[in-house]
Amino acid sequence: LLIFSGTAHPQLTNKICEYLNVSQGKVYIGRFPDKEVDVKVESDVRGADVFIVQPTCCPANENLMELLILIDCLRRASADRITAVIPYYGYARKDRKDEGRVPITAKLVANLLVNSGVDRVLTVDLHAAQIQGFFDIPVDHLLAGSVFVPYFESLKIPDLVVVSPDVGSLKQARSYAKRLHGDLAIVDKRRESAEKVSSLNIIGDVDQKNALLVDDMISTGGSIAEACRFLKDKGAKKIYICATHPVLCGNATEKLQKLPVEEIVVSDSIPIPGSKQLDNLKVISLA
Numbered sequence: 357l358l359i360f361s362g363t364a365h366p367q368l369t370n371k372i373c374e375y376l377n378v379s380q381g382k383v384y385i386g387r388f389p390d391k392e393v394d395v396k397v398e399s400d401v402r403g404a405d406v407f408i409v410q411p412t413c414c415p416a417n418e419n420l421m422e423l424l425i426l427i428d429c430l431r432r433a434s435a436d437r438i439t440a441v442i443p444y445y446g447y448a449r450k451d452r453k454d455e456g457r458v459p460i461t462a463k464l465v466a467n468l469l470v471n472s473g474v475d476r477v478l479t480v481d482l483h484a485a486q487i488q489g490f491f492d493i494p495v496d497h498l499l500a501g502s503v504f505v506p507y508f509e510s511l512k513i514p515d516l517v518v519v520s521p522d523v524g525s526l527k528q529a530r531s532y533a534k535r536l537h538g539d540l541a542i543v544d545k546r547r548e549s550a551e552k553v554s555s556l557n558i559i560g561d562v563d564q565k566n567a568l569l570v571d572d573m574i575s576t577g578g579s580i581a582e583a584c585r586f587l588k589d590k591g592a593k594k595i596y597i598c599a600t601h602p603v604l605c606g607n608a609t610e611k612l613q614k615l616p617v618e619e620i621v622v623s624d625s626i627p628i629p630g631s632k633q634l635d636n637l638k639v640i641s642l643a
């Protein structure tokens with residue numbers, strides 16, 4: 357067993373190796389003068405069971421390309437089995453043609469990965485579970501609930517209602533509500549643009565309850581901010597946020613800083629730069 361890290365998230369790879377007590381495979385990853393990716397694997401991988409840890413985000417293009425080149429490199433070095441560990445699967449939000457003349461990037465990325473020679477993909481909280489079926493190779497779709505739910509259990513939040521900020525996160529919210537013995541509510545969210553969303557209605561009762569908002573990711577922070585405003589408007593008491601992937605782009609951190617919430621709980625599927633740290637942010641490791 358050999359574990360390699362791309363340059364996207366070496367901290368997570370270190371934690372995984374530490375947890376498993378496995379030393380990391382040696383690889384040089386640099387850039388040619390024209391910025392093309394330069395890779396050389398320095399460990400002997402012939403016949404080995406190899407894992408590469410690399411979220412494909414932040415920046416998505418650089419980290420995806422690096423992952424594809426690493427896979428190609430390991431395949432040509434005669435690794436026996438190559439598993440791409442992609443804690444955050446980027447380009448997932450385009451998973452169908454919801455209007456004319458748009459791509460399906462989640463499928464395109466699946467094709468690129470399979471064609472690069474990967475044998476298996478391991479990922480966490482896909483934006484849409486059906487992306488698993490875009491691959492003709494095994495995909496282990498892990499759920500971050502296995503680390504989040506025990507944490508929220510330990511908080512023992514009374515009068516709990518788990519809230520999905522849109523229909524997309526409903527399954528995740530329902531599963532958390534069941535396991536935390538809370539009620540369930542769903543916000544009817546409408547996206548007006550990439551940065552602007554509005555809430556029209558809520559199904560379920562949040563009045564005088566403590567709300568746990570559950571989403572797969574926080575990107576611009578628009579969805580979470582709007583859901584918090586709406587929940588307060590509907591009489592929610594304390595609000596907790598749980599989002600698997602802290603993409604935190606643009607001024608998301610400033611937006612989150614202003615929210616009237618107890619805690620924002622995320623995973624370390626993506627590294628969070630120091631400049632994006634928040635006082636009430638808790639990061640739970642997926643390692």
Ligand code: R5P
Nearest residue numbers: 524573574575576577578579
């Ligand atoms: C939407 O379908 C997702 O589950 C997230 O709610 C969304 O991508 C979050 O994006 P933002 O933070 O930009 O509102």
